[in-house]
Each structure stands twice: as C-alpha cells, then as structure tokens.
Amino acid sequence: MMKRLALLSLLPISAYVQAEAVSDIYQPDTRQVRVSGQEAIPVRNAMLGIGAVYQSQDNLESRLGVNMSVRWLASDRWYVSGEYQHAPFNQDAVVQDGAVVVEANENASVLAAGMGYAVMQGNASFNGRRSYPWQLAVEMFAGEQFTGDTSGRYTALGFSWQIIERDYWVAMGWRIYQTNDERLSKLDVNSGAQWGVSFGFWF
Numbered sequence: 001m002m003k004r005l006a007l008l009s010l011l012p013i014s015a016y017v018q019a020e021a022v023s024d025i026y027q028p029d030t031r032q033v034r035v036s037g038q039e040a041i042p043v044r045n046a047m048l049g050i051g052a053v054y055q056s057q058d059n060l061e062s063r064l065g066v067n068m069s070v071r072w073l074a075s076d077r078w079y080v081s082g083e084y085q086h087a088p089f090n091q092d093a094v095v096q097d098g099a100v101v102v103e104a105n106e107n108a109s110v111l112a113a114g115m116g117y118a119v120m121q122g123n124a125s126f127n128g129r130r131s132y133p134w135q136l137a138v139e140m141f142a143g144e145q146f147t148g149d150t151s152g153r154y155t156a157l158g159f160s161w162q163i164i165e166r167d168y169w170v171a172m173g174w175r176i177y178q179t180n181d182e183r184l185s186k187l188d189v190n191s192g193a194q195w196g197v198s199f200g201f202w203f
Contacts, residue, residue, distance in 0.1 A: 047071040047169055049200025055087055057192025063088050065108075067196055077118040081139075085110040089147055094187060101187060103148060110154050112143025124163060134163045145179040152181030152190070171198045 049069050056062045065087025073079045086109045094102035118135040125131040137160045145154040158175025178191035 044202040045073045046203050047073075047200050048203055049169070049171070049198040051171070051196050051198030053085065053087065053194050053196035055192055055194045057189060059187065059189050060090055060192075067198060069198060069200070071116075077121075077135075078115065079137075080113070080115050081141075082113045083110070083141070085112075094189075096187065101183065102189075106148040108145060108147045110143060110145045112141040112154055112156070114139055114141035114143075114156075116140075116160060132163050132165055134161065136161050139173070139175065141175075141177075145181065147179075147181060147184060150181050150183045152179040152184065154179045156194075158194075168199070168201050171200075172196070173198070 047070070049071075051067045051069075053065045053067050054062065055065060065085060067083060067085045069081055069083040071079050071081040086107065089106045089108040090102055091105060093100050093104040116137040116139040118137045120136040122134055123131040124134045139156075139158050139160050141154070141156040143154045144151055154177065156175045156177035158173055160171050160173040162169060162171040173194075173196050175194050176191070177194060181190055184190035
C-alpha cells in the first residue's frame with residue numbers, strides 16, 4: 001500500500017519534467033512569403049538580336065548575309081518573333097533565251113514574322129562551375145522576300161538552339177526556306193537552306 005502511494009506521488013513530478021522537456025523543443029512558426037507591389041520582381045519578356053547567316057541554294061553561289069530579330073516570350077515555351085534579313089542574291093547576271101532575267105549583283109531582303117516552340121529545355125556547363133539555361137526550339141516564319149525589282153511570299157521552317165544568360169543570349173539556327181517569286185521560280189532559284197548565329201540582349 002505504501003509503495004502505491006509513493007508511486008502516485010511521483011506522477012505530478014514526472015508530468016512536470018515532461019512538460020519542461022517539451023517546452024525546450026524548438027517549434028518555429030509557419031510563415032508565408034509574400035511579395036508586395038512595390039517589391040515585385042521585374043520580368044523581361046523581349047529579346048533583341050543581330051547575327052550572320054550563310055545561305056546555300058541550287059543554281060546560285062552561296063552567300064553571307066545579316067539578320068536582325070526581336071522576340072517576345074509568350075510563355076515558358078512559346079515565343080513570337082519578327083526579323084529583317086539582307087544578303088546579296090547573286091554576283092553574275094542570269095541570262096535566259098538571250099535576255100537578262102536576273103541582273104548582276106542583285107540583293108535579297110526578307111521581312112518576316114514567326115513563332116517558335118521549345119521542344120527541349122535544360123542546362124549546359126562549359127567549365128563545370130557555372131551552368132546556363134538552354135532550349136531547342138522549332139521555328140516557322142512567313143513574310144515577304146524582295147529581290148531586285150520583284151518580290152514574293154517567303155516561308156521558312158527550321159530549328160534554333162538558344163543559350164540564355166541573365167542579360168544576354170546566343171542562338172544557332174538552321175532552316176529551309178522558299179519564295180513564290182515568279183521570276184525566281186522560273187529559274188529554280190527560289191528555295192534553299194540557311195545556317196546562322198545570333199547574339200542579343202534582354203530589354
């Protein structure tokens with residue numbers, strides 16, 4: 001009987017010790033991080049770039065041109081773009097049935113709009129210390145090509161591999177293109193392939 005009374009008297013002491021032990025455990029409060037309107041993180045959706053292109057097509061010599069482009073990011077994968085491209089079209093005059101069809105040293109200019117979709121995204125590292133986001137996108141363009149005194153609808157389909165840095169970006173692309181310019185179609189010089197590299201920045 002005395003043993004039971006002694007054990008019962010120890011219960012309040014043990015409960016007090018356990019309460020003290022629980023109170024010593026660190027229990028942080030759950031907080032939510034909110035960004036106010038004044039602290040909102042700025043988002044840049046537009047990119048401006050300039051680059052060089054190398055064009056190759058049947059029945060004409062290859063040529064080097066320049067390309068200027070602007071892109072607007074519609075989402076994390078979709079973007080719309082516009083570009084202006086200028087390159088020499090030929091060096092020698094093209095004669096057909098005794099008549100000069102294409103004058104010597106004509107130039108070709110393209111004004112087009114398009115869109116792209118990133119089919120693959122990831123990170124690339126060149127020194128093992130820092131990585132850069134990259135994406136591989138499918139692109140399509142439609143516009144107008146002006147060659148000498150004539151013009152025609154321009155369409156293109158290709159790929160673009162882009163490395164995107166915090167303030168700058170670089171892209172390497174390949175595409176096939178064609179124009180329905182009647183004068184060039186008769187000579188079978190209205191289509192070809194193009195490689196290019198572009199550099200740019202966010203704004």
